[in-house]
Amino acid sequence: MSNLRLSEQARAALPGGVSHELRYRDPYPLYIDTARGAEKWDTEGRRYIDFKMGSAAQMLGHCHPAVVEALQKQAERAIFAADCHAFEIEWADWINRLYPSADRTRFTASGSEATMLALRLGRAYSGKDHVLRIDGHYHGWHDYALKGTKPGSNAPPSLGVPQPVTELVQVCAADPIAMAKALEDDRIGTVIFEASGANYGSVPLATETLKALYDVARAAGVVLIFDEIITGFRWSPGGRQARDGVVPDLTTLAKIATGGLPGGAVCGRADIMDLMNNTTERDGIAPAVSHKGTFNASPLIAAAACAAMPYLADGVAQSHADAMARRMRDGMNARMAEQGVKGLAYGDSSIIHVYFGQDTLDGLSPKQIRGLPKAVVNGYRDGMLSHGVDIMSYTSGLTSAAHTPDLIDEALEAFAKTLMDMTRGRILT
Ligand SMILES: Cc1ncc(COP(=O)(O)O)c(C=O)c1O
Numbered sequence: 001m002s003n004l005r006l007s008e009q010a011r012a013a014l015p016g017g018v019s020h021e022l023r024y025r026d027p028y029p030l031y032i033d034t035a036r037g038a039e040k041w042d043t044e045g046r047r048y049i050d051f052k053m054g055s056a057a058q059m060l061g062h063c064h065p066a067v068v069e070a071l072q073k074q075a076e077r078a079i080f081a082a083d084c085h086a087f088e089i090e091w092a093d094w095i096n097r098l099y100p101s102a103d104r105t106r107f108t109a110s111g112s113e114a115t116m117l118a119l120r121l122g123r124a125y126s127g128k129d130h131v132l133r134i135d136g137h138y139h140g141w142h143d144y145a146l147k148g149t150k151p152g153s154n155a156p157p158s159l160g161v162p163q164p165v166t167e168l169v170q171v172c173a174a175d176p177i178a179m180a181k182a183l184e185d186d187r188i189g190t191v192i193f194e195a196s197g198a199n200y201g202s203v204p205l206a207t208e209t210l211k212a213l214y215d216v217a218r219a220a221g222v223v224l225i226f227d228e229i230i231t232g233f234r235w236s237p238g239g240r241q242a243r244d245g246v247v248p249d250l251t252t253l254a255k256i257a258t259g260g261l262p263g264g265a266v267c268g269r270a271d272i273m274d275l276m277n278n279t280t281e282r283d284g285i286a287p288a289v290s291h292k293g294t295f296n297a298s299p300l301i302a303a304a305a306c307a308a309m310p311y312l313a314d315g316v317a318q319s320h321a322d323a324m325a326r327r328m329r330d331g332m333n334a335r336m337a338e339q340g341v342k343g344l345a346y347g348d349s350s351i352i353h354v355y356f357g358q359d360t361l362d363g364l365s366p367k368q369i370r371g372l373p374k375a376v377v378n379g380y381r382d383g384m385l386s387h388g389v390d391i392m393s394y395t396s397g398l399t400s401a402a403h404t405p406d407l408i409d410e411a412l413e414a415f416a417k418t419l420m421d422m423t424r425g426r427i428l429t
Contacts, residue, residue, distance in 0.1 A: 135151055
């Protein structure tokens with residue numbers, strides 16, 4: 001069935017026609033039928049080179065044979081019994097070995113649930129209800145995560161978030177002086193930020209700044225959470241913390257960490273994580289910090305994650321993805337220079353961001369970096385798609401272990417054509 005026909009049916013069945021608001025697309029979204037490696041095909045048989053890769057989850061490429069085999073085997077043994085099982089221990093052992101902050105790991109059913117739990121642990125351990133986060137960083141869609149998501153705005157980008165909750169969340173700039181000033185408020189007991197900088201490093205966070213923020217949090221004695229839901233298993237097998245040697249108290253993981261399947265995890269220091277022990281009883285019955293969730297560490301997902309771990313733990317997949325992203329960024333910068341388009345392709349690790357209008361980010365605020373005109377963002381996204389390349393969000397995308405130099409070179413041709421279309425259409429000047 002065509003994408004158009006499916007979108008008409010979807011509008012009646014699903015609010016907004018989608019199951020995640022960012023999947024909405026004008027005039028209609030793609031309906032993907034098949035995905036393999038770094039490519040995918042829609043229901044009309046059109047092929048795309050994929051720079052979204054399951055919202056950054058498919059580091060090993062779509063349908064990696066080891067993951068598919070693990071899913072098939074586990075599906076025949078037990079899909080879900082809501083009991084303990086051996087895979088969850090093996091899976092936690094991988095994370096505890098690879099993540100410097102991890103003494104213990106607790107699994108959740110999504111990344112948002114992981115940040116929700118980490119914040120609860122932070123509040124419980126510190127005994128303080130206020131949380132500090134950084135302007136423009138993303139931590140999921142729950143009530144405690146929304147305020148501060150939109151750079152330069154303290155309003156939660158949704159109706160229905162209780163005012164008393166937003167009052168407990170404070171926002172500062174990604175700057176050690178600003179963070180130190182915010183932490184003068186001794187009602188704050190927890191700090192959370194994306195280890196990459198906002199939106200997987202679209203607003204980059206230099207390693208010296210990361211270290212300085214760490215020092216400020218340490219001096220204030222707060223619980224420090226790194227959201228490594230994108231950087232985990234991407235910046236390095238042990239995330240940004242292992243790569244750059246900056247170790248938080250708690251870490252949130254999902255996406256690659258869960259084998260590219262639904263789920264999440266919080267790992268961290270034993271004394272904080274053990275607040276969830278049934279043996280540290282507060283009232284003789286319950287753990288100090290309650291955490292439930294029917295599908296946490298579901299055996300199907302745990303089996304897939306354990307199958308993926310050997311391919312994620314030695315750094316080979318990450319080095320390859322990094323090299324492919326570097327090839328793409330360098331090629332994009334060369335194409336922009338050739339066509340006289342002012343812009344910059346940049347990014348850490350295996351990430352590719354594009355800013356149009358100037359060839360440096362110097363002097364730009366997070367709001368400006370994330371504030372390209374809609375016509376530019378949509379012109380770029382739609383242009384790339386029409387030339388067979390799907391990107392992730394805004395003007396950003398990423399690579400995987402399955403991207404090849406040939407696919408990158410083909411995507412660069414699509415980029416060159418998109419620039420020409422945008423210039424001809426006066427979207428770019
Ligand atoms: C940095 C970060 N934190 C949290 C989340 C939320 O994870 P989920 O979408 O699995 O709820 C995401 C999702 O993209 C993310 O990128």
